[in-house]
Amino acid sequence: xxxxxxxxxPTLTKSDEIYLIGIFKGxxxxxxxxxxxxxxKSRGADGLKSSGLGITMQYPEEKWDDELPxxxxxxxxxxxxxxxxxxxxxxxxxxxxxxxKAIKIIPGEIPEGDTWxxxxxxxxxxxxxxxxxxxxxxCEEVCPEQAIYLRKDYSITGTSRAEMxxxxxxxxxxxxxxxxxxxxxxxxx
Amino acid sequence: MEAIxxxxxxxxxxxxxxxxxxxxxxxxxxxxxxxxxxxxxxxVGPNRTGIPLTLFGFKKDISFFGLLQPLADGxxxxxxxxxxxxxxxxxxxxxxxxxxxxxxxxxxxVIPFGSYLFREALVIADVSxxxxxxxxxxxxxxxxxxLAGWASxxxxxxxxxVRSCAQMISYEIALGLSVIPVLMHFGDLNLMNxxxxxxxxxxxxxxxxxxxxxxxxxxxxxxxxxxxxIFTISIFAETNRMPFDLPECExxxxxxxxxxxxxxxxxxxxxxxxxxxxxxxxLIVTLFLGGxxxxxxxxxxxFETCGNWAGLIHLGAFLVKLIAFILFFILIRWTVPRFRYDxxxxxxxVVFFEAALINILFTAVIMARVNDHLxxxxxxxxxxxxxxxxxxxxxxxxxxxxxxxxxxxxxxDSAN
Numbered sequence: 001x002x003x004x005x006x007x008x009x010p011t012l013t014k015s016d017e018i019y020l021i022g023i024f025k026g027x028x029x030x031x032x033x034x035x036x037x038x039x040x041k042s043r044g045a046d047g048l049k050s051s052g053l054g055i056t057m058q059y060p061e062e063k064w065d066d067e068l069p070x071x072x073x074x075x076x077x078x079x080x081x082x083x084x085x086x087x088x089x090x091x092x093x094x095x096x097x098x099x100x101k102a103i104k105i106i107p108g109e110i111p112e113g114d115t116w117x118x119x120x121x122x123x124x125x126x127x128x129x130x131x132x133x134x135x136x137x138x139c140e141e142v143c144p145e146q147a148i149y150l151r152k153d154y155s156i157t158g159t160s161r162a163e164m165x166x167x168x169x170x171x172x173x174x175x176x177x178x179x180x181x182x183x184x185x186x187x188x189x
Numbered sequence: 190m191e192a193i194x195x196x197x198x199x200x201x202x203x204x205x206x207x208x209x210x211x212x213x214x215x216x217x218x219x220x221x222x223x224x225x226x227x228x229x230x231x232x233v234g235p236n237r238t239g240i241p242l243t244l245f246g247f248k249k250d251i252s253f254f255g256l257l258q259p260l261a262d263g264x265x266x267x268x269x270x271x272x273x274x275x276x277x278x279x280x281x282x283x284x285x286x287x288x289x290x291x292x293x294x295x296x297x298x299v300i301p302f303g304s305y306l307f308r309e310a311l312v313i314a315d316v317s318x319x320x321x322x323x324x325x326x327x328x329x330x331x332x333x334x335x336l337a338g339w340a341s342x343x344x345x346x347x348x349x350x351v352r353s354c355a356q357m358i359s360y361e362i363a364l365g366l367s368v369i370p371v372l373m374h375f376g377d378l379n380l381m382n383x384x385x386x387x388x389x390x391x392x393x394x395x396x397x398x399x400x401x402x403x404x405x406x407x408x409x410x411x412x413x414x415x416x417x418x419i420f421t422i423s424i425f426a427e428t429n430r431m432p433f434d435l436p437e438c439e440x441x442x443x444x445x446x447x448x449x450x451x452x453x454x455x456x457x458x459x460x461x462x463x464x465x466x467x468x469x470x471x472l473i474v475t476l477f478l479g480g481x482x483x484x485x486x487x488x489x490x491x492f493e494t495c496g497n498w499a500g501l502i503h504l505g506a507f508l509v510k511l512i513a514f515i516l517f518f519i520l521i522r523w524t525v526p527r528f529r530y531d532x533x534x535x536x537x538x539v540v541f542f543e544a545a546l547i548n549i550l551f552t553a554v555i556m557a558r559v560n561d562h563l564x565x566x567x568x569x570x571x572x573x574x575x576x577x578x579x580x581x582x583x584x585x586x587x588x589x590x591x592x593x594x595x596x597x598x599x600x601x602d603s604a605n
Contacts (some may be wrong), residue, residue: 023521
């Protein structure tokens with residue numbers, strides 16, 4: 001049998017019982033908050049990059065981009081190396097590990113006469129469905145060529161499903177160039 | 190010919206006061222509520238709604254601090270689906286929103302919004318039963334809420350309706366009793382005359398000029414302040430505003446009496462609540478804070494210099510006081526947490542009812558003494574009588590409280 005302890009309510013003083021003093025103090029607190037938020041002096045307003053009204057940052061005009069941490073996981077994107085070679089070699093590891101199955105790769109061969117012929121493969125199609133992507137970063141972690149990275153882009157929007165699928169062109173556009181990583185395919189090693 | 194002019198003047202007053210002043214005031218008090226609440230909670234509130242110039246290919250929208258938000262709200266309410274559940278009592282379900290909105294607007298008819306504009310009083314109906322008419326009509330709005338709760342055929346709504354019924358009836362007593370000392374002092378039930386009296390002789394709770402500096406008014410100041418307190422708090426309860434918004438408290442009753450309502454029918458409840466708030470504030474301002482009078486003995490000067498246009502200045506003064514009071518309502522709403530239901534009933538029946546009764550007797554004795562109707566022995570007898578009566582009331586209140594406390598203890602014990 002569980003032991004039942006009876007708790008007594010705190011006793012109120014006479015001024016508590018009148019209640020009006022409490023209400024008056026409460027109004028002072030709310031008015032102080034109102035004053036502070038109108039003049040941009042709310043507690044924490046500076047740290048949160050407030051717009052000057054309350055502690056709210058008004059989003060599309062003001063952004064948090066500079067404050068994003070190094071480890072921020074945004075949209076995944078493909079990168080090229082310093083010689084503009086596609087780092088991706090179409091091993092499809094990211095496609096297989098992707099938990100929501102957002103990545104679709106069609107591998108393509110690199111023709112004989114190409115400078116990078118010894119790499120053998122590069123993606124013919126590389127699509128990431130951003131409606132499916134959960135920004136987990138497993139693709140980045142699994143990639144042996146360090147070809148796919150999670151960038152800091154977070155505002156991925158579109159007006160149709162088709163628009164939300166990032167194709168190879170778009171992925172390289174977001175990713176850009178990354179230097180000094182895996183150099184086994186070029187002369188820099 | 191005269192009849193036609195009379196009708197035209199009447200129509201102008203009705204349209205001006207209801208559609209030009211009050212309805213926008215209702216809409217913008219909703220906006221003010223949202224912005225003020227936001228500012229209190231360190232937020233921004235609706236500040237975007239404006240003219241959407243980007244739709245027409247311009248670079249930027251014009252937002253005007255979101256001042257067009259009420260328009261967007263109204264449009265949303267009109268465009269939403271008007272859903273009527275199959276299990277409701279259709280007739281009363283349709284009747285209820287109207288019964289909350291209409292009484293609130295009808296009571297506007299006797300409120301003086303300003304003095305005289307070209308010798309025409311800025312009040313729709315200059316009748317000699319002003320406060321009585323307001324109490325009579327405003328008490329009808331309880332039917333709207335109760336019927337809404339009952340017709341919805343939903344347990345939560347029904348609870349909301351029943352609560353509202355009990356609450357409004359209890360607080361109407363305190364409301365009616367607390368205004369009696371005021372009416373005793375003025376000896377008049379015409380709100381226009383009451384305001385003129387205050388313009389000449391000092392506002393009821395600010396008697397600083399004219400005859401307001403007499404001994405009678407100084408002595409009466411204390412009962413009037415008590416009346417003001419009881420009246421204001423009862424108006425809060427009567428309009429279901431925050432510390433007393435038990436009929437619709439979201440945390441207990443989903444949405445209360447308007448759970449099943451949507452679209453324009455819900456909007457009518459919503460607007461009815463705000464209209465009641467505005468009429469309540471207007472009544473408080475009229476009775477206690479000098480209505481349209483500018484105050485400090487300046488009214489005679491205003492009448493002299495502005496002549497026929499004095500009404501406009503007085504209208505401005507009235508609106509300033511009204512808006513200040515609405516902001517006070519909003520401030521209280523976001524400051525004070527909701528009362529528990531038994532505390533609410535206790536406050537109404539055990540505290541305010543007795544206090545208002547005692548207040549009436551004290552006012553009567555003070556008035557009789559100062560006007561030399563009661564001198565010597567009868568005065569002392571009356572005073573002792575009043576004191577004995579107050580002690581009795583206090584004793585009854587205390588014993589009631591003890592009874593309630595022991596009851597709730599028993600209930601708690603049996604629950605264990």
